[in-house]
Amino acid sequence: MTALDEVDVKDGVDQDTVDAVAALSGTYKYGWNTEIEMDYAPKGVNTDIVTLISSKNKEPQWLLDWRLEAFARWENMTEPTWAMVSYPEIDFQDIYYYARPKSMQEKPKSLDDVDPKLLETYKKLGIPLKEQAILAGVEGAEDMPAEGRKVAVDAVFDSVSVGTTFQKELAAAGVIFCSISEAIENHPELVKKYMGTVVPPSDNYYATLNSAVFSDGSFVYIPPGVRCPMELSTYFRINAENTGQFERTLIIADKGSYVSYLEGCTAPKRDVAQLHAAVVEIIIEEDAEVKYSTVQNWYPGDENGVGGIYNFVTKRADCRGDRAKIMWTQVETGSAVTWKYPSCILRGDDSQGEFYSIAIANNMQQADTGTKMVHLGKRTKSRIVSKGISAGKAQNTYRGLVSMHPKAKESRNYTQCDSLLIGDKCGAHTVPYIEVKNNSSRVEHEATTSKVDDDQLFYCRSRGMDEEEAVALVVNGFCKEVLQALPMEFAMEAQALVAISLEGSVG
Amino acid sequence: MALAKLKSDATQARLARLTMPDGLTAARKDALGRVAAMGLSHKRDEYWKYTDPMSLTQADPVPAAVFESDESPLFAGVDSVKIVFVDGVYDADASDDLSCAGVEIDRLVDVAGKDIHWATELYGTLETRGQVPVARPLAALNTAFATDGVVIRATGKAAKPISLVYLHGDDTSDVMLHCVVRVDAGADITLLETGPAAARFNSVLEVDVAEGGAFHHVRTQGRDHERRAVTHCFARIASEGRFKSFTLTANGTMTRNECIIEILGDDVVAHVAGACVGDGDDFHHDDTIFITHDGLRGESRQVFKKVLRNGAVGVFQGKILVKAGAQKTDGYQISQSLLLDDDSQFLAKPELEIYADDVICSHGSTTGAIDEDALFYMQSRGVPRKAATDLLTLAFLAEALEEIDNPALADDLYDRLDSWLARRS
Numbered sequence: 001m002t003a004l005d006e007v008d009v010k011d012g013v014d015q016d017t018v019d020a021v022a023a024l025s026g027t028y029k030y031g032w033n034t035e036i037e038m039d040y041a042p043k044g045v046n047t048d049i050v051t052l053i054s055s056k057n058k059e060p061q062w063l064l065d066w067r068l069e070a071f072a073r074w075e076n077m078t079e080p081t082w083a084m085v086s087y088p089e090i091d092f093q094d095i096y097y098y099a100r101p102k103s104m105q106e107k108p109k110s111l112d113d114v115d116p117k118l119l120e121t122y123k124k125l126g127i128p129l130k131e132q133a134i135l136a137g138v139e140g141a142e143d144m145p146a147e148g149r150k151v152a153v154d155a156v157f158d159s160v161s162v163g164t165t166f167q168k169e170l171a172a173a174g175v176i177f178c179s180i181s182e183a184i185e186n187h188p189e190l191v192k193k194y195m196g197t198v199v200p201p202s203d204n205y206y207a208t209l210n211s212a213v214f215s216d217g218s219f220v221y222i223p224p225g226v227r228c229p230m231e232l233s234t235y236f237r238i239n240a241e242n243t244g245q246f247e248r249t250l251i252i253a254d255k256g257s258y259v260s261y262l263e264g265c266t267a268p269k270r271d272v273a274q275l276h277a278a279v280v281e282i283i284i285e286e287d288a289e290v291k292y293s294t295v296q297n298w299y300p301g302d303e304n305g306v307g308g309i310y311n312f313v314t315k316r317a318d319c320r321g322d323r324a325k326i327m328w329t330q331v332e333t334g335s336a337v338t339w340k341y342p343s344c345i346l347r348g349d350d351s352q353g354e355f356y357s358i359a360i361a362n363n364m365q366q367a368d369t370g371t372k373m374v375h376l377g378k379r380t381k382s383r384i385v386s387k388g389i390s391a392g393k394a395q396n397t398y399r400g401l402v403s404m405h406p407k408a409k410e411s412r413n414y415t416q417c418d419s420l421l422i423g424d425k426c427g428a429h430t431v432p433y434i435e436v437k438n439n440s441s442r443v444e445h446e447a448t449t450s451k452v453d454d455d456q457l458f459y460c461r462s463r464g465m466d467e468e469e470a471v472a473l474v475v476n477g478f479c480k481e482v483l484q485a486l487p488m489e490f491a492m493e494a495q496a497l498v499a500i501s502l503e504g505s506v507g
Numbered sequence: 508m509a510l511a512k513l514k515s516d517a518t519q520a521r522l523a524r525l526t527m528p529d530g531l532t533a534a535r536k537d538a539l540g541r542v543a544a545m546g547l548s549h550k551r552d553e554y555w556k557y558t559d560p561m562s563l564t565q566a567d568p569v570p571a572a573v574f575e576s577d578e579s580p581l582f583a584g585v586d587s588v589k590i591v592f593v594d595g596v597y598d599a600d601a602s603d604d605l606s607c608a609g610v611e612i613d614r615l616v617d618v619a620g621k622d623i624h625w626a627t628e629l630y631g632t633l634e635t636r637g638q639v640p641v642a643r644p645l646a647a648l649n650t651a652f653a654t655d656g657v658v659i660r661a662t663g664k665a666a667k668p669i670s671l672v673y674l675h676g677d678d679t680s681d682v683m684l685h686c687v688v689r690v691d692a693g694a695d696i697t698l699l700e701t702g703p704a705a706a707r708f709n710s711v712l713e714v715d716v717a718e719g720g721a722f723h724h725v726r727t728q729g730r731d732h733e734r735r736a737v738t739h740c741f742a743r744i745a746s747e748g749r750f751k752s753f754t755l756t757a758n759g760t761m762t763r764n765e766c767i768i769e770i771l772g773d774d775v776v777a778h779v780a781g782a783c784v785g786d787g788d789d790f791h792h793d794d795t796i797f798i799t800h801d802g803l804r805g806e807s808r809q810v811f812k813k814v815l816r817n818g819a820v821g822v823f824q825g826k827i828l829v830k831a832g833a834q835k836t837d838g839y840q841i842s843q844s845l846l847l848d849d850d851s852q853f854l855a856k857p858e859l860e861i862y863a864d865d866v867i868c869s870h871g872s873t874t875g876a877i878d879e880d881a882l883f884y885m886q887s888r889g890v891p892r893k894a895a896t897d898l899l900t901l902a903f904l905a906e907a908l909e910e911i912d913n914p915a916l917a918d919d920l921y922d923r924l925d926s927w928l929a930r931r932s
Contacts, residue, residue: 424864439847
């Protein structure tokens with residue numbers, strides 16, 4: 001949290017209040033670590049490591065070749081510098097690229113066989129790996145009707161998937177939900193057909209690195225016409241020190257199908273920054289719909305910017321079929337540095353992309369995030385709602401592209417991005433790119449930057465709220481449009497996150 | 508080939524064609540050093556993402572036919588001090604006497620001989636400041652090699668507008684002019700610029716506005732279809748200063764207008780606006796604006812409207828930078844384009860970079876076709892489709908024209924736009 005003695009306290013806020021707020025300031029509650037014996041591949045990255053990771057996953061030759069080709073390409077690439085973030089140079093040879101709990105050497109046959117320490121870890125995070133009707137640990141979840149609120153979880157711990165729940169019940173519906181390493185083993189034809197078709201191995205520096213060294217991740221296939229009977233979720237936990245997590249997620253929604261997918265992530269507090277470079281690819285066929293929701297809560301580093309996760313991820317959805325639909329919702333509160341642009345390729349006619357985002361940066365956090373809406377098909381529609389909140393000494397940038405190709409006739413985009421600054425030491429930036437190449441499409445972009453409205457604060461305080469609560473409420477109002485787009489599992493958690501992140505930030 | 512090598516080769520080729528004029532030697536040599544260090548612009552530069560600068564940087568200009576207009580000169584009815592350049596060469600016969608109450612006017616070539624201190628000090632200074640954070644090598648090239656221009660000092664309220672008329676006479680003319688304006692505390696001046704100037708034109712205008720000074724700028728860029736131009740306006744504004752600039756662009760194969768404004772004092776007002784109309788796939792127009800707020804309660808507005816047809820391309824890159832401490836800033840930016848057919852393009856990058864919490868900054872950008880409902884309504888009231896389209900187009904452009912304080916000047920420009928539309932079926 002912001003060191004409040006450094007904040008220029010405005011008139012009307014007495015020191016006692018500031019001290020009380022400082023004492024109340026939340027700490028990162030997922031910052032503990034699990035003491036567990038790990039197997040590591042040697043530090044650094046080279047063709048041997050790439051080959052080792054591939055062999056650990058018992059991959060076919062084509063995939064090893066694919067990885068090696070990506071690695072060769074990566075060696076000739078340079079790290080991108082265009083984002084408004086700065087961090088010390090990353091030594092890519094000083095990272096463990098593969099870390100696996102010893103107990104996972106032989107893949108457990110069922111969740112009952114999983115090391116209790118791992119199960120305990122997820123339980124503590126509120127993600128119990130037992131098949132039960134609701135996600136425990138989510139405030140208010142117990143009040144919801146149990147029926148219909150099932151969530152299947154794939155739990156990824158450092159470099160490996162620990163287990164996936166509800167697989168049988170999903171299989172009955174024809175849905176495949178497993179770790180990507182299992183998918184490579186059991187459904188190689190699907191993996192080969194789709195992997196790398198949305199985010200090619202040549203896409204960008206981090207995606208190329210990921211293509212070479214990805215260790216695990218989740219795989220989803222929803223067959224034609226199937227509405228996935230429950231929400232699917234992946235929970236990523238980085239635990240080991242000095243490791244990078246490179247997971248790869250592949251989601252395929254076949255014709256007329258539907259799935260809602262949730263993603264969560266946390267990491268222990270460490271004073272050395274750790275790299276997380278993931279790739280998420282989503283393929284959406286005709287009339288299918290995917291909702292992808294993320295609450296990103298990686299360790300953000302301490303108030304002096306020591307430690308934290310560098311979250312450099314590439315997420316992209318390809319609406320291949322007509323009337324395909326993707327909705328990205330993200331709540332970004334964690335990570336020391338974020339570099340993330342979940343994108344939509346609107347290829348099918350009448351396809352739709354939506355992007356709802358709240359990015360909250362406090363202390364020394366830096367976030368450069370946004371989306372790309374690439375309109376290729378006719379009558380495609382996209383909507384972007386982005387809310388950036390900066391506090392402390394944080395820098396928060398919205399970066400986005402809206403592109404209307406000549407053939408994307410009668411398409412529509414509406415973009416709204418708002419930034420809120422709390423305190424005078426932070427920054428909020430907006431970098432939109434708008435490219436319109438036909439005249440039957442309409443593109444509208446709006447952005448505002450403002451501080452918390454004094455009148456609204458006054459109103460809240462006159463109703464007996466303290467300033468802290470009032471700011472949380474006003475900011476929640478500011479973010480409501482995004483929070484409403486989150487599935488129920490996250491809505492309450494997200495609201496709590498908004499309040500937590502802003503505690504102690506009132507200048 | 509590596510970008511640095513490409514730039515260095517292009518820079519060498521360009522410099523080989525140029526000779527540094529006499530006078531202002533220190534500033535020119537500094538500028539040449541900047542050009543060498545930066546290298547000339549390249550389409551792989553992020554700042555030239557949407558506009559290929561090749562025809563502006565290559566060693567020789569692409570020839571451009573002189574356009575014979577039957578229209579009377581713009582602002583003919585405005586009583587002004589007229590200063591005429593033909594292909595960058597001062598035309599004494601066509602120009603008025605340079606004396607005018609409230610202003611001191613001299614030619615750039617006379618600055619050294621007459622030892623005009625303020626102009627010597629200012630020349631290249633604002634251009635240099637404008638090189639950070641984004642390199643503008645074509646402006647530095649101009650500072651090093653500009654052959655002429657005017658230096659104007661407003662000491663009080665100028666009795667008349669100063670009107671710079673840039674005529675184009677030679678198909679292959681390649682011209683660099685550099686003007687420097689100093690607005691003293693409380694002084695007030697209007698600068699008019701009209702005409703294409705050359706086949707290829709590179710201009711720099713440096714404007715230093717002291718406390719409470721006011722600078723008004725109205726410019727049109729000539730109807731020559733094949734002309735190419737890169738213009739730069741660098742302004743620095745002290746407390747309570749006012750700066751207003753408007754540019755009308757009709758035709759031209761390549762136009763890049765850069766405007767870089769630094770608000771250094773408190774309570775400053777700075778508005779930049781532009782309207783452009785383009786027809787055909789050889790029309791490429793780029794407005795690139797960078798406004799820095801570094802004072803309290805500054806108000807800035809960017810209003811840019813583009814009407815594009817038959818494959819014309821419009822570009823807008825606008826940025827508002829609010830520095831830490833520039834509280835109570837009110838920044839506004841709007842860029843809109845009207846695409847009259849399916850082949851035209853609008854490419855925009857409207858940016859905000861904000862380091863102060865008590866500010867209001869908004870930017871909007873819209874693109875689309877003419878409103879069919881409005882057209883239908885007007886047609887149902889008996890207005891022919893073409894007339895209705897023109898009316899709606901003019902109404903669309905009007906918001907930018909409203910930024911001009913002097914209604915007589917605005918009316919003149921409005922008539923030109925009306926005629927431009929009327930000439931097209």
